[in-house]
Amino acid sequence: MMFGKSKKLLGVVGALMVGAMVFAGCGADKAASSSGSAALEGKISASGSTALLPLLKPAQEDFQNKNAKVTVNVAGGGSFTGMNQVAEGSVQIGNSDVNLPDEYKDKGLVDHKVVVEPFVFITNKENKVTNLSQEQIVGILTGKITNWKEVGGDDQQITLIHRAKSSGSRATISEVVLKGKEFTDNAVIQDSNGAVRAAISSTPGAVGYVDAPYADDTVKTLDFNGVKYSAQAIIDGKYPIYGYGHMYTKGEPTGAVKAFIDYIMSDEFQNAQVEKLGFIPINKMKK
Numbered sequence: 606m607m608f609g610k611s612k613k614l615l616g617v618v619g620a621l622m623v624g625a626m627v628f629a630g631c632g633a634d635k636a637a638s639s640s641g642s643a644a645l646e647g648k649i650s651a652s653g654s655t656a657l658l659p660l661l662k663p664a665q666e667d668f669q670n671k672n673a674k675v676t677v678n679v680a681g682g683g684s685f686t687g688m689n690q691v692a693e694g695s696v697q698i699g700n701s702d703v704n705l706p707d708e709y710k711d712k713g714l715v716d717h718k719v720v721v722e723p724f725v726f727i728t729n730k731e732n733k734v735t736n737l738s739q740e741q742i743v744g745i746l747t748g749k750i751t752n753w754k755e756v757g758g759d760d761q762q763i764t765l766i767h768r769a770k771s772s773g774s775r776a777t778i779s780e781v782v783l784k785g786k787e788f789t790d791n792a793v794i795q796d797s798n799g800a801v802r803a804a805i806s807s808t809p810g811a812v813g814y815v816d817a818p819y820a821d822d823t824v825k826t827l828d829f830n831g832v833k834y835s836a837q838a839i840i841d842g843k844y845p846i847y848g849y850g851h852m853y854t855k856g857e858p859t860g861a862v863k864a865f866i867d868y869i870m871s872d873e874f875q876n877a878q879v880e881k882l883g884f885i886p887i888n889k890m891k892k
């Protein structure tokens with residue numbers, strides 16, 4: 606009889622232990638699930654390319670709306686400023702229009718190529734010229750052509766307005782258009798795409814280059830080699846003036862920084878926003 610009672614007691618204790626283990630397991634799964642879905646939080650700082658600002662400002666707003674505990678601060682300053690600051694750790698993301706230069710390749714920077722950046726040449730609206738060949742543009746940028754009458758326009762001095770050496774936009778034009786030739790020193794230098802546009806719109810005879818989203822009805826956009834700029838012209842290989850927008854991080858990003866970059870590269874943002882903002886999704890470029 607005692608043996609039978611002991612057996613029953615052991616059975617009850619065993620059942621209770623199994624139940625406790627199951628309950629504990631469920632509790633652990635719930636905790637893990639809760640931890641895995643924890644809301645993002647923190648501050649993200651980014652600086653650099655002003656060409657990317659028309660893309661990053663809306664992305665910043667969208668991302669903050671989706672993640673109320675995250676604050677994103679995006680500033681300009683130029684591509685090389687962005688790369689310098691992320692390399693030294695003063696910002697978490699360095700935005701740039703250029704591939705990583707050799708002098709930065711030992712800084713531990715990771716490249717996240719996020720978008721295609723088209724560039725256009727713009728001039729004052731009163732200028733009669735509507736098209737420039739590559740040879741003519743090179744002549745203007747190098748200072749060999751100084752009057753609009755030399756390219757079919759009025760007898761008017763050309764005022765070149767463009768960016769400083771720290772600019773990725775300038776580096777892109779140097780690589781794609783000048784192909785090794787040097788810019789003339791006889792130019793007015795501005796610190797952003799927006800400032801270039803504003804100066805050209807108010808200066809008769811002015812010409813310069815900006816990221817395509819900055820070209821509005823305050824200036825005239827020039828055709829290049831007889832081709833009018835459009836996103837499709839770039840995709841089809843007919844319009845060559847473009848670069849890629851990069852977001853550099855110091856090492857592989859984590860947390861909110863990774864989530865912000867992932868959002869910009871997501872189909873949701875690339876397909877719904879990028880073209881509306883004047884850029885081209887990377888996945889649309891022909892191989």
